[in-house]
Amino acid sequence: MFPIHENLHGKTAVITGGSGVLCSEMARELARQGVNVAIINRTLEKGVSIVSxxxxxxxxAIAVAADVLDRSSLEKAKEAVINAFGGVDILINGAxxxxxxxxxxxxxxxEGPSEKSFFQLDESGFSKVFATNFTGTFLTSQVFGLELLKQESPNIINISSMSAYSPMTKVPAYSAAKSAINNFTMWMAVHFGETGLRVxxxxxGFFLTSQNRNLLLHEDGTHTPRSEKIITHTPMKRFGQPKDLLGALLWLVDEEYSGFVTGVTVPVDGGFMAYSGV
Incomplete structure (x- = not known):
């Protein structure tokens, strides 16, 4: 269990995608630290479960239904958060x-007949995945940004991926969007550098979630070939667990620990990026 960060007590965190496997763990830990937590999801019931x-x-905590690609729903969500907690100190773009x-x-x-390749990718599907991962971060940061700037030591935490550094096969839209997240994080850090808003x-690294479980595990729980590749290239020889992210999170959101840190993307990957494969 992590020590209590006293200066986080009473702050308010907005977490998009807050009912997901990774972000819900962040929500629970921030709440344990005394932070008021607003979980934003498209499906209200999922957020309500974490709030309970x-x-x-x-x-x-409160749960609010909103779509990160719909500015009007985000504006309504912001109003709900302000009404409940009075302000916003931390934004985690997890959707x-x-x-x-x-x-x-x-x-x-x-060449020749094959299963779905690059040329069979659906344009609308590609655009939607890119937008959900990148444009949603942009819109949410815009909507909540002015509220963040009203606080003494506000910060934004974006969620990137290993595919931002070296694109994973099969997922070009996701990889491109996460690469954009890294770049956008640096851009915002510079843009807001003099305001006190850290980004x-x-x-x-590779964590088992509800979205990737079928890609990484067979029905009997054994590793798929893709999963074996990941473990082979992860020096710690395991998948990450949600709690593995919490130390980095607490460090980044606590002004006393990381007040001069902005514009960085912190890998939490069991050594994946460090390993050349040889």
Whole structure:
């Protein structure tokens, strides 16, 4: 269990995609630290479930339904957060994900009839995946940004990926969007540098989530070939666990620990980026 960061007590964090496997763990830990948590999801019921857990543990949280690609719904969500908690100190842009329409069936192209390759990717699916991961971060940061600037030590945490550094096969839209997240994190850090708003990102390595479980595990729980590749290239020889992200999160959101840190993307990857494969 992490020590309590006293100066986080009473602050308010907005977490998009807050009911997901990784972001819900962040929500629970921030609430344990005394942070008021607003979970924003397209599906209200999923957020309500996490809020119930937080409240049962003695924390304060609300769930708000909003789509990160719909500015008007984000504006309404902001109003709900302000009405509940009075302000916003921390924004975690966790909404994202992938979709079959933006995924190739093969890792490399070969001529002749084949399963879905680059040329069969659906344009609307590609655009939607890119938008959900990148444009949603842009819009949410715009909508909540002015509220953040009203606080003494506000910060934004974007969620990147290993595919931002070296694109993963089969998922070009997701990889391109996460690469854009890294660049956008640096851009915002510079743009807001003199205001006191710090902007950083966390790049999780390979974690088992509801979205990727079928890609990484067989029905009997054994590793798929793609999963074996990942473990082979991860020096710590395991997948990440949601709690593995919490130390980096607490460091980045606590002004006393990282007050001079902005514009960085922190890999939490079990050494994946460090390993050349040889």
């Amino acid at each position: 857990e937080i409240e049962a543990a003695g924390g304060k 994202g994900g992938n979709h079959p329409d933006a995924i190739t069936a093969v890792e490399t192209y070969t 950083n990102a966390i790049a999780p």
